[in-house]
Amino acid sequence: MTLETSVNESIIGDFLNFNKNIAEMPSKISVPHEVKMDTCDYDVVYEEDRIRMLHYKPLTKKQIVTPLVISYAIVNRYHIFDIDPKKSWIRNMLESGIDVYMIDWGTPTKMDKFLGFDEYVNGYLDNCIEDVCDRSSVNKVSLQGYCTGGTLATVYSALHPEKVKNLIATAPIIDGWKDTTVVSNIAKNFDVDKMVDVVGNMPPEFIYYCFSILKPFEQGIEKYLKFFQNLENEKYVNSFLKIEKWLAETPPIPGELFKQWIKGIYQENLLSQDKMFVGNQHVSLKNITMPVFTQVAVGDHLVSPECSMPLHYAVGSEDKNLEIYPTGHVGMIASSYSQKNVLPTLTKWIKTRSD
Amino acid sequence: MERSFDNMFDYYKHTSMFWNDMISMMSSKPTSLTAVGPLRNFTENIKKISQELIESNQEIVDFNSYLIEYYKQLGETWASSQKKVMAKVSEMPQDPESMEAYKRIWIDMFENDFTQLFDTESFSKNYNKLVSTEMQLLKRWNTIMDIMLKSANMPTKEEIDEIYQELFNLKKQVKKLDSSKKRSNRK
Numbered sequence: 394m395t396l397e398t399s400v401n402e403s404i405i406g407d408f409l410n411f412n413k414n415i416a417e418m419p420s421k422i423s424v425p426h427e428v429k430m431d432t433c434d435y436d437v438v439y440e441e442d443r444i445r446m447l448h449y450k451p452l453t454k455k456q457i458v459t460p461l462v463i464s465y466a467i468v469n470r471y472h473i474f475d476i477d478p479k480k481s482w483i484r485n486m487l488e489s490g491i492d493v494y495m496i497d498w499g500t501p502t503k504m505d506k507f508l509g510f511d512e513y514v515n516g517y518l519d520n521c522i523e524d525v526c527d528r529s530s531v532n533k534v535s536l537q538g539y540c541t542g543g544t545l546a547t548v549y550s551a552l553h554p555e556k557v558k559n560l561i562a563t564a565p566i567i568d569g570w571k572d573t574t575v576v577s578n579i580a581k582n583f584d585v586d587k588m589v590d591v592v593g594n595m596p597p598e599f600i601y602y603c604f605s606i607l608k609p610f611e612q613g614i615e616k617y618l619k620f621f622q623n624l625e626n627e628k629y630v631n632s633f634l635k636i637e638k639w640l641a642e643t644p645p646i647p648g649e650l651f652k653q654w655i656k657g658i659y660q661e662n663l664l665s666q667d668k669m670f671v672g673n674q675h676v677s678l679k680n681i682t683m684p685v686f687t688q689v690a691v692g693d694h695l696v697s698p699e700c701s702m703p704l705h706y707a708v709g710s711e712d713k714n715l716e717i718y719p720t721g722h723v724g725m726i727a728s729s730y731s732q733k734n735v736l737p738t739l740t741k742w743i744k745t746r747s748d
Numbered sequence: 749m750e751r752s753f754d755n756m757f758d759y760y761k762h763t764s765m766f767w768n769d770m771i772s773m774m775s776s777k778p779t780s781l782t783a784v785g786p787l788r789n790f791t792e793n794i795k796k797i798s799q800e801l802i803e804s805n806q807e808i809v810d811f812n813s814y815l816i817e818y819y820k821q822l823g824e825t826w827a828s829s830q831k832k833v834m835a836k837v838s839e840m841p842q843d844p845e846s847m848e849a850y851k852r853i854w855i856d857m858f859e860n861d862f863t864q865l866f867d868t869e870s871f872s873k874n875y876n877k878l879v880s881t882e883m884q885l886l887k888r889w890n891t892i893m894d895i896m897l898k899s900a901n902m903p904t905k906e907e908i909d910e911i912y913q914e915l916f917n918l919k920k921q922v923k924k925l926d927s928s929k930k931r932s933n934r935k
Contacts, residue, residue: 403843404842404843404847407847442919503912504912504915504916506912507912507913507916508916512920516923520927575863575866575867578866578867578868578869578871578872579866579872579875579876581872582869582872582873582875582876583876583879584876584879584880584883587880587883587884587887588879588883590883590887591883591886591887591890592883592886606862606866608859608863609858609859609862610854610855610858610859610862611855611859614855615851615855618851
């Protein structure tokens with residue numbers, strides 16, 4: 394008896410090509426850790442402990458007077474805002490005549506495990522904004538916060554409204570109880586006291602675990618299959634390596650800040666319930682009376698829209714805008730979609746509300 | 749007087765602790781004679797290390813059961829997804845277009861089922877118990893390390909943490925002074 398099997402020739406061809414690509418890969422592409430991440434030039438204008446503030450060099454002759462300070466998230470690094478010249482948030486802002494500063498929260502060490510909301514908001518963020526005000530001879534700045542940086546920017550605007558001309562909250566974490574992501578499902582039952590007591594700072598490995606449960610098959614298998622199939626496409630490979638490098642470089646989170654975050658935002662929902670205190674000061678979202686632009690993404694699997702949107706309804710501002718985009722958490726800030734649909738509205742909004 | 753035990757663990761713990769203490773007491777004199785200098789500290793601390801190891805037994809058992817449950821949840825979801833995929837693709841022809849469709853079905857099905865699992869309360873609770881027990885075991889390990897460091901006359905984690913806390917408070921005070929100086933200069 395003979396067993397006959399027939400396999401389509403092109404399947405074998407694809408399989409052989411795939412293997413050939415893997416074998417030839419090292420000679421074709423750069424070493425991932427040597428890939429340059431930023432595309433716009435900047436100067437480091439302020440440093441304190443581990444944090445740095447970057448000031449991007451202008452790309453237009455004339456700029457609006459009110460500078461924009463971006464409070465990046467405490468997870469991953471700021472590079473995603475300027476990782477590809479054609480998808481760069483920063484470049485788009487600079488080309489629109491906006492003077493842009495970026496806060497890089499740096500890499501906390503074991504010594505920084507006592508840093509909490511108070512030190513980040515009333516310390517670092519306030520010092521950065523004071524520095525920008527001195528440099529630009531202004532009393533107020535436009536403040537943008539992304540993801541966890543959006544929460545810091547929101548808390549700052551509630552405590553120091555006199556220094557914020559406009560607040561832009563991009564996928565901020567506001568109402569932890571309404572968050573429907575798998576990350577919040579883990580956070581709600583998490584024994585954060587024990588974790589911080591034993592390991593000090595929140596280790597990057599744990600953050601990677603949280604990333605790995607978000608679309609594990611699309612991000613963990615399909616993405617790499619696509620990469621091996623597209624090795625000839627230089628543009629694709631470059632962009633892939635930059636994103637991978639960005640994803641792999643997340644700093645630890647200071648233990649105290651992480652504890653306050655998980656307990657205060659996800660487990661007890663203090664900010665949204667008007668019960669949050671930072672540095673003995675009550676954080677009331679009603680104190681936010683400056684113009685507010687809230688940006689959320691329908692496909693955000695890290696911060697669900699339901700978690701961010703309450704900000705729009707809770708602030709005391711009369712001039713407020715809520716935009717919901719059909720994209721994802723990263724797609725909202727670093728994609729062709731954001732260049733075409735998110736940034737034009739935002740830059741116009743900032744310019745009409747700036748000096 | 750005979751003691752009664754609720755379970756095997758309590759019995760095991762009690763017996764181990766009993767012999768640990770007995771051996772430590774019985775051997776204290778000969779140990780004192782043989783161990784001199786800083787090493788004497790270490791021999792004295794061996795009892796504390798044994799105690800930590802005995803105490804960790806229940807936690808190791810708990811950790812294992814949460815870990816088994818964790819893999820069970822992943823394994824069952826995997827099997828159920830695979831079943832669904834097989835049911836859907838069994839009639840598909842074997843050509844390149846179908847291969848691509850098969851891959852899409854596989855990824856979508858698995859993504860959907862695993863996201864549903866990660867979203868359940870049972871996954872979240874078991875996962876967090878697993879991490880919490882792991883932390884408890886790490887804490888015991890830290891205590892053992894601290895005992896050994898103390899024996900070697902080196903600073904322990906607790907002592908370093910105290911220094912960090914002290915530095916943090918000092919830095920905060922300096923920053924406060926700095927900013928009040930800046931403010932008064934502006935005036």
